Structure formats: structure tokens, C-alpha cells
Amino acid sequence: xxxxxxxxxxxxxxxxxxxxxxxxxxxxxxxxxxxxxxxxxxxxxxxxxxxxxxxxxxxxxxxxxxxxxxxxxxxxxxxxxxxxxxxxxxxxxxxxxxxxxxxxxxxxxxxxxxxxxxxxxxxxxxxxxxxxxxxxxxxxxxxxxxxxxxxxxxxxxxxxxxxxxxxxxxxxxxxxxxxxxxxxxxxxxxxxxxxxxxxxxxxxxxxxxxxxxxxxxxxxxxxxxxxxxxxxxxxxxxxxxxxxxxxxxxxxxxxxxxxxx
Numbered sequence: 046x047x048x049x050x051x052x053x054x055x056x057x058x059x060x061x062x063x064x065x066x067x068x069x070x071x072x073x074x075x076x077x078x079x080x081x082x083x084x085x086x087x088x089x090x091x092x093x094x095x096x097x098x099x100x101x102x103x104x105x106x107x108x109x110x111x112x113x114x115x116x117x118x119x120x121x122x123x124x125x126x127x128x129x130x131x132x133x134x135x136x137x138x139x140x141x142x143x144x145x146x147x148x149x150x151x152x153x154x155x156x157x158x159x160x161x162x163x164x165x166x167x168x169x170x171x172x173x174x175x176x177x178x179x180x181x182x183x184x185x186x187x188x189x190x191x192x193x194x195x196x197x198x199x200x201x202x203x204x205x206x207x208x209x210x211x212x213x214x215x216x217x218x219x220x221x222x223x224x225x226x227x228x229x230x231x232x233x234x235x236x237x238x239x240x241x242x243x244x245x246x247x248x249x250x251x252x253x254x255x256x257x258x259x260x261x262x263x264x265x266x267x268x269x270x271x272x273x274x275x276x277x278x279x280x281x282x283x284x285x286x287x288x289x290x291x292x293x294x295x296x297x298x299x300x301x302x303x304x305x306x
Contacts, residue, residue: 103210107251108217115250116140118227120258121206123179123265123283125227125236127249128152131194134223140248143230148195150181150202152222154215159203162190162221166273171295177205179284183269194223200271210253226264235262268292275300
């Protein structure tokens with residue numbers, strides 16, 4: 046009887062939410078949960094015009110699924126990504142059909158968390174000027190990262206996206222997230238909305254739909270900072286000019302070839 050009540054209530058709330066959103070002509074923040082062999086869509090809340098997709102109920106649902114080894118897709122400040130806890134990161138390779146030779150990145154809650162997982166080679170001031178933002182910073186990894194995470198590389202790419210939902214999930218977990226873009230490996234399409242990765246939906250336990258990400262459809266700028274005093278551009282990404290300016294103003298010199306493996 047209780048289960049029937051919950052299902053009825055969910056349906057009622059979904060219908061009510063849809064009616065409100067149609068009236069206001071605003072998109073929905075939806076969560077798609079896969080329960081056993083079934084996928085259920087629950088509409089939790091509408092998104093503000095500013096795109097603020099933070100919601101304690103969404104964060105709670107994501108944290109619960111992640112702690113149980115699930116995969117969560119979510120928006121960032123650049124593209125949609127798929128995430129897991131580090132101990133379950135192997136699932137991300139399987140979902141994306143991705144080679145183990147292509148490392149995953151980390152989402153962390155804030156710049157102060159980077160030094161827990163990576164050997165930071167830049168000043169705290171520069172770190173906080175680069176993060177949060179659409180930049181991935183590569184450093185040598187610390188032993189705090191399990192050997193099973195990206196076992197083929199001694200480095201790690203770390204991100205603090207300018208996106209409250211990601212930061213809140215990491216804070217609630219008290220741990221970083223393994224992450225990569227929400228598209229099949231080798232796909233030329235960068236996912237800026239949930240419809241861009243429909244072929245992965247059945248493999249994902251939770252999808253947080255924050256609407257279309259209004260960017261240039263480029264990923265983050267990736268910078269290798271593993272050698273103190275130098276930087277190497279691994280990928281131009283969407284923030285190259287601003288990032289390069291910050292690095293050079295801090296006195297770092299460019300290297301044409303600094304392997305990131």
C-alpha cells in the first residue's frame with residue numbers, strides 16, 4: 046500500500062510540475078532513475094531563468110546512487126558529463142566504451158581540495174584564479190588516489206566546474222567524482238543537452254537535466270602543470286586565451302611538448 050501511495054504521489058507531482066512549467070514556459074529539472082530493468086522519470090523542480098539547477102533533493106538522490114556504485118550524468122560549465130565515485134570508475138570506461146589508455150578526470154568541490162589528490166606546483170593564489178572555471182589542471186597524482194584509478198598514468202586531471210550542482214554533490218559526498226564527457230568514446234558530438242547522449246541513457250542510473258548548456262560546445266581547456274614553473278597546453282578548449290594570460294602573468298613559461306601520460 047505504501048509503495049502504491051509513493052507511485053501515485055510521484056505521478057501527481059510530475060503532472061503538477063508539468064502544468065506549472067507549461068504555464069510559466071520554463072524548462073524542467075528532471076531526474077531519470079533506472080530501477081532494475083525499468084527507467085522512471087521524476088520531475089522534481091523547474092529551473093530558474095538564470096539556470097540555477099541546485100536542489101537538495103537532486104543532490105540527495107545523486108549522492109545515494111553514487112554511494113551505491115551508480116553512474117550519474119549531469120551538466121557542468123562546459124558540457125554534460127558522466128560521473129561515478131572513484132572506486133566504481135571502471136563503469137565509466139564500460140559506459141563510454143572508452144580505452145583504459147584514455148584517463149578519466151576528477152571533479153572536486155573546490156580549489157582547496159586539489160592538493161588532497163594531486164601534487165600542486167602553482168601558488169594558492171594562481172590556483173584560485175584558475176578554479177573554479179572551465180579549466181582542467183593536470184598534476185602528478187598523490188598516493189591518496191587508489192592505484193585502480195587510471196592505473197596507466199602517474200598524473201591526474203582535476204576540475205572545479207563553475208556549476209553549483211557538481212560542487213554540492215562533491216561536498217555532500219566528501220569525495221571527488223571520476224568524470225568524463227557524456228558521449229561515446231570517439232564521438233565528434235560534444236554533449237550540451239541530454240538529447241545529445243541518448244544512446245548512453247540506458248547505461249546511466251541518474252540523469253540531471255539542467256537544460257541546454259549555452260556554450261561554444263567546447264570542452265574545458267586542459268593544461269599540464271606537472272613541471273613546476275612551466276605549462277603545456279594539452280587541449281585548447283573554451284578558455285585558452287584567459288587561462289594562458291593568467292599563467293603567463295604568474296611567471297609560468299610555455300613548453301611545446303610535456304607528455305601528460
